[in-house]
Amino acid sequence: MNIYNFVLRNLVRRKSRLVLTLSGIIIGVSSLIILLLITSGLEMEIKDKAGNLGGNLIVTPKGWCAYEQINVLLGEHLPEQILMSDIDKISNVDGITNIAPYLTESTAINNNPITVVGVIPDVMRVVKKWDITKGEFINDSGFSAIIGSGLVKQFNLSVGQEIKIRGNQFTITGVLTETGTQDDITIFIPLKTAQQVYEVQNKVSFASLTIDDVSNLKLYSTKIKDVANVDVISDKELVDSALSIIATVKTTVQLITFIAIITSILAIMNTMMTAVYERKKEIGILRSIGAKKGFIFKAFILESIFIGFIGGITGIVFGYLAAIFVMPYLSSELSITSSTQTFNFLSTPTMLGVIGMAIIISIVASLYPSFKAFRLSPMEAMNHE
């Protein structure tokens, strides 16, 4: 008898049971996919944002908590608490190659809140390697602005057009080349003008700085704290701080995944045990007409591989569908990513690994039932009622 026909016939014979068994493994795999998407998607976005700060060290006001530090990554409005005199002192510390102060504020276009950032244009050209697709850079002062390419698309803006910020008309002088970061949806104006318009003379929200020796971050951090009344955090620490906020989420999903996997193992084991019990007579007949013990064992293992494979693939699909709904909640509720955050697709090896894991779980769960079937003698099996 063909082993594959034997397996398939058994699977389709009890459709309801097969669906229930599959559901266990589907839920387990779906949870795992959500977990992987959360981990990879959010971590990648947070790291991208940190890389976009254009510095090795971030100067923040003293006493900022993790949420405020994350707002640095998001480019959202932050309190203006660092004195320009402190920025000047920091820029005189030996080994600091560039310091970019930021004043992050907010305005709106067509009632949509937009971040406005006051910057020193020449510094930004160096630290962020900015490039302009249309128009030209802003000067150190004056009522001119450069905007991200995303704003051009969203609000149909163009160079030469005017935008209103706090009652002042600003002329758009240039459009930044698309970066895929928060910069694409930000308005940049000269720092001095921003301080004047938002009435925060001589203060900035935070600053990023580059140093000549990145292996000595702690030394520079101490030097800066010695000369100015500020806190200093490295870009890596900033990322860790952001990731610590999603740690709770990760733990919750890990727990769900763990429970779902245990449940699916028990579900598969139960199904296979029932199958062995129900098919004792059939096993007895097969054995008496010459089927070897190995054939019976292989048939049950093959059945579990099939369950694992189908459950794995379906679980991945369900996981992605669930992630489409879950990820926006992460963006808006955890306030750690931009509202445009989308998840990244998992790599092929990762997905193959998930399917492999589903198959292995099925095999492990089927080992004991398969072994029971393997040990059945033809006589014992035939006598079963």
Place this chain on the structure above:
Amino acid sequence: MKVKKSILVSGIVLLITIALFLFVTKALHPTQGNAIPQNVLNVDDIALDPSVYTGKISVAGAVSFVYPSQDNFVIIDIKEYDKCGVVTCAINHLTVSYQKQLPNVKDRVIINGELVKTNSGYILNAESVGVK
């Protein structure tokens, strides 16, 4: 009979999946189901540049003070409220003028109305106030 049973089982599986989704969503939802719908502004969004918000807008906030004699109340940013847990910690406030039933302090509200400039700054003239 078998078909009916399969439909029943599929329904159960669907329910399990929906329950899982809701559970995961809830688990990822640290602010007790207080998500602000899209297109609703926060107080902090408006506070820095209220002059650019024109026409009908929707604003979400947590009520920090209520003045029944003046038919108005004050709201703060919901994120600020969630962070510090009290309504007295926020930097930015928005006064809302409303002629009907005023909400209570600490209520989370979504207000539909229009920003108008007065001698004492901008206030939100509310047409409707929904308590979440």
